Amino acid sequence: MDRDRILLTPGPLTTTLRTKLAMLHDWGSWDADFNAVTAGVRSRLLDIVHGHGTHVVVPLQGSGTFSVEAAVATVVPRDGHVLVLDNGAYCKRAGKLTQMMGRRVSTVAFAEDAPVSPAVLDDQLRTDASITHVVLIHCETGAGVENPLADVAAVCERHGKGLIVDAMSSFAALPIDARTVRFDALIAASGKCLEGVPGMGFVFIRQAVLDGCAGNSQSLAMDLHDQHQYMAKTGQWRFTPPTHVVVALAEAITQFVEEGGQPARLARYTANCATLIEGMGQLGLQPFLKAEHQAPIIVTFHAPAHPAYDFQRFYQAAKRRGFMLYPGKLTTVDTFRVGCIGAIGSLEMQQAVNAVGEALREMGIPTAPA
Numbered sequence: 001m002d003r004d005r006i007l008l009t010p011g012p013l014t015t016t017l018r019t020k021l022a023m024l025h026d027w028g029s030w031d032a033d034f035n036a037v038t039a040g041v042r043s044r045l046l047d048i049v050h051g052h053g054t055h056v057v058v059p060l061q062g063s064g065t066f067s068v069e070a071a072v073a074t075v076v077p078r079d080g081h082v083l084v085l086d087n088g089a090y091c092k093r094a095g096k097l098t099q100m101m102g103r104r105v106s107t108v109a110f111a112e113d114a115p116v117s118p119a120v121l122d123d124q125l126r127t128d129a130s131i132t133h134v135v136l137i138h139c140e141t142g143a144g145v146e147n148p149l150a151d152v153a154a155v156c157e158r159h160g161k162g163l164i165v166d167a168m169s170s171f172a173a174l175p176i177d178a179r180t181v182r183f184d185a186l187i188a189a190s191g192k193c194l195e196g197v198p199g200m201g202f203v204f205i206r207q208a209v210l211d212g213c214a215g216n217s218q219s220l221a222m223d224l225h226d227q228h229q230y231m232a233k234t235g236q237w238r239f240t241p242p243t244h245v246v247v248a249l250a251e252a253i254t255q256f257v258e259e260g261g262q263p264a265r266l267a268r269y270t271a272n273c274a275t276l277i278e279g280m281g282q283l284g285l286q287p288f289l290k291a292e293h294q295a296p297i298i299v300t301f302h303a304p305a306h307p308a309y310d311f312q313r314f315y316q317a318a319k320r321r322g323f324m325l326y327p328g329k330l331t332t333v334d335t336f337r338v339g340c341i342g343a344i345g346s347l348e349m350q351q352a353v354n355a356v357g358e359a360l361r362e363m364g365i366p367t368a369p370a
């Protein structure tokens, strides 16, 4: 078939034709026209978190993880001590990259089927005064849990600690208001809930901490303070920008605003998630998380407990029907994941459920409510 398959993954995502068409031109990286696109994107990103006047947003080339690494390298002094609130795979990645950049790291472990606990964080900060920064993953994409950003931010503020938020899979869908939620750095990327294409991240940095970040980074390419200074002076990216990704993001943000911004996007993803969970339930497939912990971003399902089940065969059978699923990322239970995000609606989610049902029946696995 010559239609693109629907990506039910946590990025890259299915994008609109308008976003794809935006990439059909060449842009000079130093040219005023392209600089205006970058400036417009940055300004509209600040609109989304209500950060004008209090925060800057610094874009960076690369996948989302590059920007997480850059945020830690830029915001945490070399003798800083980072506490990672760990309830899943992306938390572990943040801990690992922090350690690899030579910062002292401590981890507090939580179950992967529930949010991290602000009360436990409060205890940790009380007992270890050497901690300078806390890392929180807003939506832990590993299982799909929504973590309590506002409560964690309040605890950090009360203790006078820095907070670095990986909001990669939540930004533009879940509400984030920089006027009421205090963070030092918050990271997201082009190819997630803004529905752009992958290739760049961006980090919101609180203006009050930005000046103190000079010289923190041990990496030239990852130095967001330097990237910001250069951009402020010249309007240009320091090194070759991902021009096509930037113009696609500009077009994606225009559509985000037309749709009604974050509340509208959350409403669409919430409907997608409800359609998915309802339909999969009718096939006998149960979500891994309790409903109250589930972010409407990506849903982890228990794999069918049938001897004929095999993820690779299941994946191929769903792919032939036009839908790309995602493997599970849990260590203890056999699961698979289905994303609710991207330029798709309830209709596509219902079609995905139908495809999953057909795929299972083709494998000889009965589909009926448990």
Ligand SMILES: *Cc1c(COP(=O)(O)O)cnc(C)c1O
Residues within 6 Å of the ligand: 010, 011, 063, 064, 065, 066, 068, 090, 137, 139, 140, 141, 166, 167, 168, 169, 189
């Ligand atoms: C997608 C994602 C990232 C970044 O992953 P990349 O593969 O580097 O783009 C980081 N954190 C979370 C929570 C994510 O969902």
